[in-house]
Amino acid sequence: MPDTVSRESFLALALLVLGTPACAELSITRGSATAASSTAGNAVPEWIYTLKPGESFTEVASDLLVKSHSADRLLQYNAIENAAMLGEGDRVRIPLSWLKRQPNPARVTSVSGSVQLISGMDGTKKPLTENTLIRVGDEVLTAMGAATVTLADGSEVRLSPDSRLIFNRLTQYGKSGMVDTRLRLNRGEVHTRVKPVIEGGARFEIETPSAVAAVRGTAFSLKTGPQGTHLQVTEGVVDFGAPNQTHRIPAGYSATVANNNGNRGKLNIRKMPPAPEINPLPKVLTQLPAELTWKQSSATNYRLDVFETQSGRWVESREIRGNRFDIGRLDNGQYEVHLAVLGQHGMAGMPGILPIEVDLQARSAHLLAPDDGGSVNDDMPEFSWALKGKNEVARVEIAEDDTFQNLVATSEWAPGTTALPSRPLGPGQYYWRVVTEAGGNSVATTQPRKLVVNGTLPPVRIISINYVESQVRVFWQKVDTAVNYRLQLAEEPSFNRVIKEATLPDTTAALRLIPGRRYFVRLKALSDGPLQSRWGPGRELYLE
Numbered sequence: 001m002p003d004t005v006s007r008e009s010f011l012a013l014a015l016l017v018l019g020t021p022a023c024a025e026l027s028i029t030r031g032s033a034t035a036a037s038s039t040a041g042n043a044v045p046e047w048i049y050t051l052k053p054g055e056s057f058t059e060v061a062s063d064l065l066v067k068s069h070s071a072d073r074l075l076q077y078n079a080i081e082n083a084a085m086l087g088e089g090d091r092v093r094i095p096l097s098w099l100k101r102q103p104n105p106a107r108v109t110s111v112s113g114s115v116q117l118i119s120g121m122d123g124t125k126k127p128l129t130e131n132t133l134i135r136v137g138d139e140v141l142t143a144m145g146a147a148t149v150t151l152a153d154g155s156e157v158r159l160s161p162d163s164r165l166i167f168n169r170l171t172q173y174g175k176s177g178m179v180d181t182r183l184r185l186n187r188g189e190v191h192t193r194v195k196p197v198i199e200g201g202a203r204f205e206i207e208t209p210s211a212v213a214a215v216r217g218t219a220f221s222l223k224t225g226p227q228g229t230h231l232q233v234t235e236g237v238v239d240f241g242a243p244n245q246t247h248r249i250p251a252g253y254s255a256t257v258a259n260n261n262g263n264r265g266k267l268n269i270r271k272m273p274p275a276p277e278i279n280p281l282p283k284v285l286t287q288l289p290a291e292l293t294w295k296q297s298s299a300t301n302y303r304l305d306v307f308e309t310q311s312g313r314w315v316e317s318r319e320i321r322g323n324r325f326d327i328g329r330l331d332n333g334q335y336e337v338h339l340a341v342l343g344q345h346g347m348a349g350m351p352g353i354l355p356i357e358v359d360l361q362a363r364s365a366h367l368l369a370p371d372d373g374g375s376v377n378d379d380m381p382e383f384s385w386a387l388k389g390k391n392e393v394a395r396v397e398i399a400e401d402d403t404f405q406n407l408v409a410t411s412e413w414a415p416g417t418t419a420l421p422s423r424p425l426g427p428g429q430y431y432w433r434v435v436t437e438a439g440g441n442s443v444a445t446t447q448p449r450k451l452v453v454n455g456t457l458p459p460v461r462i463i464s465i466n467y468v469e470s471q472v473r474v475f476w477q478k479v480d481t482a483v484n485y486r487l488q489l490a491e492e493p494s495f496n497r498v499i500k501e502a503t504l505p506d507t508t509a510a511l512r513l514i515p516g517r518r519y520f521v522r523l524k525a526l527s528d529g530p531l532q533s534r535w536g537p538g539r540e541l542y543l544e
Helices: 007-018 057-064 071-077
Strands: 033-039 042-050 091-095 106-112 115-118 125-127 139-142 146-150 156-159 163-172 179-193 203-207 212-215 219-225 228-235 237-241 247-250 253-258 267-271 290-293 301-308 314-321 324-327 333-341 352-358 366-369 374-376 383-386 392-399 407-410 428-438 442-445 449-453 462-468 471-476 484-490 498-504 508-512 518-526 539-542
Touching: 057 071, 057 091, 071 091, 106 314, 139 146, 156 163, 212 219, 228 237, 228 247, 237 253, 247 253, 247 267, 383 428, 462 518, 462 539, 471 539, 498 508
Parallel strands: 179 203, 374 449
Antiparallel strands: 033 042, 042 091, 106 146, 115 125, 115 139, 139 163, 146 156, 156 179, 163 179, 179 219, 203 212, 212 237, 219 228, 228 253, 237 247, 253 267, 290 324, 301 314, 301 333, 333 352, 366 383, 392 407, 392 428, 428 442, 428 449, 462 471, 471 508, 484 498, 484 518, 518 539
16 A cells, blocks of 8 residues: 555545444443434434433433433433333433533643643643643643643543643533543644544544644544644544544554645645564563564664553653663553654654563662771761662661661662762761662662761860859860860979869869969860860969
């Protein structure tokens, strides 16, 4: 089949293969469906509801119908005389225009990088975060970031970086499960997975400055910019084209609506390159990196995307050459790897999809230095260890006791095997350990080691001296890490002949001196640990 097909031949193919009669019943939630009823030649879009066990017709009508349409009127529409005739399994036709409608916000399920939300109510801008509710009129702007938004019916919209998406309509039809969603993509790219919609009822449309895409339940991507809008359909069908000029595009095809002056509104349909054949990987990856390979083909360039399965978060997107890629730096969890050929104009083909699960386990590191009970003279000692696992990051934790309830210092999380503390360590005794982490949620911890940081207590300085009759009172500076103070009294400044020495718990002492003599006094701080201390400067005392 040639790469580009004419509109006529393509439409004939679409009508033959994909056409669905207007009266066909499309299965939706719990056995309900829609149909088109023909009355006086006019088709009335309907939803066919199947009564569940324990349900009454009156309850169903009350839950689903707008106030202007009663249960009796619905009985008349279905040509039923008595509601008591209906029971479990019976089917009731409901015109779609009779169903209740109310706004139903979407919810943000994942955000990575810088993403902004502009309120449709007051125009305020704020950072977008997970679990934020998106309401009608709100606008999402991704800069270097990406976001995933889940609609009320479970449909998913993933915004790529540098995109701008407005939520123009978010309507739900009562408790029927049907929604009417209208979005406008002003720039950028979205990847969507839409729940099957109901002809004449539920709608999912994305409008761009140059085109419109009406979705029937599918997986597709849409990209728009100054040159036009490009669509790729990987599942289902999308009605796509310039406004009021749409054509049905099936899975495996791409389409472009030009936006330049010479070809404005022109639709170009192409068959997408087939999906690469990805070689299998182990069901669960217990170590990374894991080498992803695929069968060699004539293609040289590929686009690889990694999505988190549960949240839809866009983990990674890149263009690669060749037929191999190392998958690495993923947290534990389940992911989908999408791989597609990149065509001449940078457009991706059909994606090959590989589900993977990552389950990394951290192992306790082997401590190397300092030794247990060792001492160091540096207030920024280097710690070293050996990692035993794969894809681990580690950090040092330092505390004053072996419970590690209050950390004195740490290091940064890193894949290396050496680290310095986050701040200098004062002289004293500490405990240290290494914590390793793998996969974001698996943690292992070593046994603690004891460490002594050598040092000296600061010299004690005398701050004042008071003379009262034959008594002298000396006051000195407090040293935070001292438990006691040693005082010496001498008759000469070299302190070679000490005439009095005492250990004192306070920062003051009273001395009785002989008048007319000169004395000299000095102090040093004492600790109950290994810390050394030195004498402070002496002060002269003289009592007349």
